Amino acid sequence: MQPVILWFRRDLRLQDNPALAAAAASGRPIIPAFIWEAEEGSAAAPGAASRVWLHHSLHALDQSLRERDASLILRAGDSREELRRLVHETNAAAVYWNRRYEPDIIRRDAAIKSELKENGIDAASWNSSALIEPTDLLNASGKPFQVFTPFWKACLKREFEAAVASPRGPLKFTKEPPSSVALEELGLRPRRPWHETMMAANAPGEAAAAVRLKEFVKQSVEHYDSARDIPGIDGTSMLSPHLHFGEIGPRQIVDALPDHSDNPKGSRVFLSEVGWREFARYLLFHFPQTTDTPLKPDFERFPWEPDEHSLRRWQRGETGYPIVDAGMRQLWQTGWMHNRVRMIVASFLIKHLLQPWQRGAEWFWDTLIDADLANNTLGWQWTAGCGADAAPFFRIFNPFGQGEKFDAKGEYVRRWIPELRRLPDKFIHEPWTAPADVLKEAGLELDVHYPSPIVDHKMARARALMAYDKMRL
């Protein structure tokens, strides 16, 4: 019998996988394949940290296939070209996959699907990664929602589909697999092994994602509504990289959330974060230009002051504002940053340093293991005030105020900036205000061990508001 090619993309799991379930139901032998296409020039081309995660995730998927006497066929190159080849080599009758929603990828996949169909191949795709597909929902006037709350209310009125049931019986894989390149040959890991420390704290793969979800539901979701704001504790789900690569799907998350607990607010707030992920994908689908263009056109006139030096000090965590620098160093060392701190550092780059939000988005894109085009776009436009349902521009985070509020004891700052460790709590977020004897006692010399602030907060705030006024003239 002619086989079916199961084209893995951002759905690197065997559970809750509708394309896999359909392939199994077809009765055809399955050829599980992944094609590495760098997608150069596309906004969706994965960044460096993300590629490292992908490497490990592919390895994990291959391992679980090997437990089922199969293996993941790897190819590198143009997706259309490689699929053409695979179909030819294996005489496959069908190609099944789960959809992606990035603008460039949608275009590419549509072309692939029509070509396959023209050639008599059964090409079909499913939704594995959205609770609500972007095409499924419009407001009463037939337009896409642009405000989160009405969007999410409309989503919640729908019944979310449950996760896809696992196919009955053992999966039937091909006995004659086509050739595969070795995982190493994809070149997803860097030559210089900076990724080793980054991956020490991370475990890609479907099994690890399931464990993470289970632990989160058991230990953290109940207090999520308040604990998620404290960067010094592990109050967030840490599911974002797993979600990005589809090692777990949102339906599995919804299914796992408890209906009631002592604090139903925890679950509700967490679910609405999943809702923000949906909203981000929805917006990117309906406003594909927003990856680099502000949704609010006024902001094309914003008087940014691009400056490599400022950008670099932000990237390196050398701004002199501890909460900002701690976040940037956590990002650099682990490929992840706490959500509260992401908002703080983004606000700082945009408003205190007047750097274009696109520069920040690029840095996150390259350094985050959970880099996701839709989430990254929404997050940066939200902070910059130029996106859908964005924060008002005048909402400028005060970096030491945020530090004092959410990291009162300085646990987070001390973890990532060891040179500040001995500073008393009172000065941990404002080292430049510490008296000389306190600094000496803490073994800290400003501008030697740790920089003075790159800009004065009050001045920078006034300057940002002035720039905003200038734009609106």
Add this chain to the structure above:
DNA sequence: TTTTGAGTTGTTCGA
């Protein structure tokens, strides 16, 4: 059909 009120995450100022 038109109007009205509310809207993830904040800060500052003055009473």
Add this chain to the structure above:
DNA sequence: GTCGAACAACTCAAA
């Protein structure tokens, strides 16, 4: 120390 108002402007849903 605590409180409310101001900071803009626009979308969307409900009345």
